[in-house]
Amino acid sequence: MHPHHKIYIAGHNGMVGSAIVRKLKAEGFENLVLRSSKELDLRNQSAVHAFFESEKPDYVFLAAAKVGGIVANNTYRADFLYDNLMIEANVIHAAYLHQVTKLLFLGSSCIYPKFAPQPMKEDDLLTGILEPTNEPYAIAKIAGIKLCENYRRQYGCDFISAMPTNLYGPGDNYDLQNSHVIPALIRKFHEAKVNGDKEVVVWGTGAPLREFMHVDDLAHACYFLMLHYSDEQFVNIGSGQEVSIKELAEMIKGIVGFEGDLVFDTSKPDGTPRKLMDSNRLNMLEYKVNIDLKDGLRKVYMENFA
Secondary structure, three states: OOOOOOEEEEOOOOHHHHHHHHHHHHOOOOOEEOOOOOOOOOOOHHHHHHHHHHHOOOEEEEOOOOOOOHHHHHHOHHHHHHHHHHHHHHHHHHHHHOOOOEEEEEOOHHHOOOOOOOOEOHHHOOOOOOOHHHHHHHHHHHHHHHHHHHHHHHHOOOEEEEEEOEEEOOOOOOOOOOOOHHHHHHHHHHHHHHHOOOEEEEEOOOOOEEEEEEHHHHHHHHHHHHHHOOOOOOEEEOOOOEEEHHHHHHHHHHHHOOOOEEEEEOOOOOOOOEEOEOOHHHHOOOOOOOOOHHHHHHHHHHHHOO
16 A cells, blocks of 8 residues: 555544544545545445445545444444445445455454453454344444455455454544543543532442553554455454553543542443453554553543643
């Protein structure tokens, strides 16, 4: 992949897609093809084929998806399954028909069984039942992996897949009703500081362990894989930095400068005790994470609230 190649980033307005755009531009790539969902509905097969026929991209980063939190996933189950199946099927098939040199499909750690052993290895896929609340989304992402795998087997396409861990960074969602844990905690502590509150309440015991990665590190890993990896086996992308929810909350409290109390509401559920990706396959390729969690959180806070 060279700077003169035409590169299509599907989902460039999202947190992951925009990070990939930043990475490519930083590496000197300017021939980028970008379309918003209003300009190109990836669920529409004829529109996708017309786009590929017109633009003829050399490389594709498939980061487009219908995403949401637990409530959205569990409420709009048919939409999450249908939309994501259509997006990936249309883009991957068009990439095959129009002879794209290489495609990278991005999935999610939710593809693994609910009770997968920790840390989760690529070989754990399809070894048990999925988490029921996001099963439709997970099934769609598994289908995307299998599309890439089997277009490679049947047609020799250089299509690869990567599964990122929990992400944070620029473009994150800070809506307390449907955001993930890091942006939710940052906003909670910031508003408590501004309002002079005496305490911030966090759900659960604080004991569960989670892994987080800055989205710019994910973009770097995607760029690295596009240059150096070509195999049908998908690759986990994780930071290897595991932290308890209590440690995370205390870290964010310190970064924000909130001086009140941290209270854990133990009547609320903890969720899965541990969720860690095994990223040895990626690490063996000599990829290394660049952004430490505390440094990344501090940067995110300064960019959004300071």
